[in-house]
Amino acid sequence: xxxxxxxxxxxxxxxxxxxxxxxxxxxxxxxxxxxxxxxxxxxxxxxxxxxxxxxxxxxxxxxxxxxxxxxxxxxxxxxxxxxxxxxxxxxxxxxxxxxxxxxxxxxxxxxxxxxxxxxxxxxxxxxxxxxxxxxxxxxxxxxxxxxxxxxxxxxxxx
Amino acid sequence: xxxxxxxxxxxxxxxxxxxxxxxxxxxxxxxxxxxxxxxxxxxxxxxxxxxxxxxxxxxxxxxxxxxxxxxxxxxxxxxxxxxxxxxxxxxxxxxxxxxxxxxxxxxxxxxxxxxxxxxxxxxxxxxxxxxxxxxxxxxxxxxxxxxxxxxxxxxxxxxxxxxxxxxxxxxxxxxxxxxxxxxxxxxxxxxxxxxxxxxxxxxxxxxxxxxxxxxxxxxxxxxxxxxxxxxxxxxxxxxxxxxxxxxxxxxxxxxxxxxxxxxxxxxxxxxxxxxxxxxxxxxxxxxxxxxxxxxxxxxxxxxxxxxxxxxxxxxxxxxxxxxxxxxxxxxxxxxxxxxxxxxxxxxxxxxxxxxxxxxxxxxxxxxxxxxxxxxxxxxxxxxxxxxxxx
Ligand SMILES: [Zn+2]
Numbered sequence: 001x002x003x004x005x006x007x008x009x010x011x012x013x014x015x016x017x018x019x020x021x022x023x024x025x026x027x028x029x030x031x032x033x034x035x036x037x038x039x040x041x042x043x044x045x046x047x048x049x050x051x052x053x054x055x056x057x058x059x060x061x062x063x064x065x066x067x068x069x070x071x072x073x074x075x076x077x078x079x080x081x082x083x084x085x086x087x088x089x090x091x092x093x094x095x096x097x098x099x100x101x102x103x104x105x106x107x108x109x110x111x112x113x114x115x116x117x118x119x120x121x122x123x124x125x126x127x128x129x130x131x132x133x134x135x136x137x138x139x140x141x142x143x144x145x146x147x148x149x150x151x152x153x154x155x156x157x158x
Numbered sequence: 159x160x161x162x163x164x165x166x167x168x169x170x171x172x173x174x175x176x177x178x179x180x181x182x183x184x185x186x187x188x189x190x191x192x193x194x195x196x197x198x199x200x201x202x203x204x205x206x207x208x209x210x211x212x213x214x215x216x217x218x219x220x221x222x223x224x225x226x227x228x229x230x231x232x233x234x235x236x237x238x239x240x241x242x243x244x245x246x247x248x249x250x251x252x253x254x255x256x257x258x259x260x261x262x263x264x265x266x267x268x269x270x271x272x273x274x275x276x277x278x279x280x281x282x283x284x285x286x287x288x289x290x291x292x293x294x295x296x297x298x299x300x301x302x303x304x305x306x307x308x309x310x311x312x313x314x315x316x317x318x319x320x321x322x323x324x325x326x327x328x329x330x331x332x333x334x335x336x337x338x339x340x341x342x343x344x345x346x347x348x349x350x351x352x353x354x355x356x357x358x359x360x361x362x363x364x365x366x367x368x369x370x371x372x373x374x375x376x377x378x379x380x381x382x383x384x385x386x387x388x389x390x391x392x393x394x395x396x397x398x399x400x401x402x403x404x405x406x407x408x409x410x411x412x413x414x415x416x417x418x419x420x421x422x423x424x425x426x427x428x429x430x431x432x433x434x435x436x437x438x439x440x441x442x443x444x445x446x447x448x449x450x451x452x453x454x455x456x457x458x459x460x461x462x463x464x465x466x467x468x469x470x471x472x473x474x475x476x477x478x479x480x481x482x483x484x485x486x487x488x489x490x491x492x493x494x495x496x497x498x499x500x501x502x503x504x505x506x507x508x509x510x511x512x513x514x515x516x517x518x519x520x521x522x523x524x525x526x527x528x529x530x531x532x533x534x535x536x537x538x539x540x541x542x543x544x545x546x547x548x
Contacts, residue, residue, distance in 0.1 A: 006173060011172040013172065016211065022282070024282050026283055030283055082302070083299070083301045085352070086349065087290055087294065087349060088347060088349075093274070095288075103288065103294050105298060113399070114399075115396070116285060116288050116396070116398040118288050145287050146287050
């Protein structure tokens, strides 16, 4: 075999980073929802006038019926854990919570659909699909979905 | 399909830039079809947004893709990008406007933070602040699947063992290893119940396919692999939707895959996929998918995935071998991955898959998976379909 110059070539690698600022609008629906979380610690959903589904997170339009959903519905801060997983390593980009913490899909009482949030304050091995959970609100609230710090196993009396 | 080109799939291809990697696959496909760049009428190309930090990939890649002075269109749909590129090239030809169209999928995962890039696909208000990336997203599905069917982590590990063992027959594959269920079980948890051994790797690689109209399909050295039919469904916007909203309307399991499957099987005449398909190249990004998706693709009843795969029916030599190439669990250059499923199925239909050939195979299923449980599905055959169908 003839010698190939590529075999002894050291490859140059240039490190890069793209950091672009954005200013995303939450829109009217998102603003109403987030203000309610921030100022009243209350979850809101929207109801489709055609199929009757209560969406949480709220939708301006039902994605299926494609009709406007002008009706707001007040929801509970408790709900059912639909499915979950556990993060075991810390990563500041993922969450300020110290591991182990969980990611869970939660269906709030009064809503038909679920949403993704963090789980914390549970015993390792205690999470189950179908278990009752409750929201823990953040002390400092800024108008973000993280105004809910996390969900934990419900302490309600059954 | 009349020409297939693929690069070797490796964790890092620092010896070439992205454009040069694309060029490698394109020249292989053109050579395979005994064509030159000049014979190509149009180009469809795709990769993952943000993975290499390059916008306008359609123009940036012209030196590699061969699209200089030709119609070129970029298509990107997340994990399904590769199968969407194949569908786009098929639509180009089926429309009657083009006779020879190049489909290209590629990725250099080594050049970016895969999860960092994937997170940009999700809503900045509602998903990003609480999203754990691709692995945690899949783990949510696996947890739900185990809770609803009683499937075990060992059942899933069987799939990882099968696909990586198949990869030993594929000189292009990235991870080629003979493992045991026990070895998979001993790998560390990434996000319960998903372990390192259950997940696909991050890969650099490219794939190119030449689609030709039936008018010119006999002009090439190799027998064509024919598109018998295709279907795709993309639905749901948020990470959480597939887990709950599927129960709200219709109560199905994996709605996009089941909707696409119904349409496709009806169109092609599939009533018993396990019996009728000779081989399947499925986009299984992690081991649990190899159980659950078999159910949504109609190979078995809901909850029957573990029994099906443990019966050996999906092994090489079984009724319908799944992923003779080693699949996504062995190589995942994401923008190329869906197209590789189509390319591998095409090679099977042409009888040119080498050591990974399923003898006598004449009907194949190829799929793409992505985003919030999206599904692309394509049936390939060794014979030309009836006119007017497909
Ligand atoms: Zn509706």
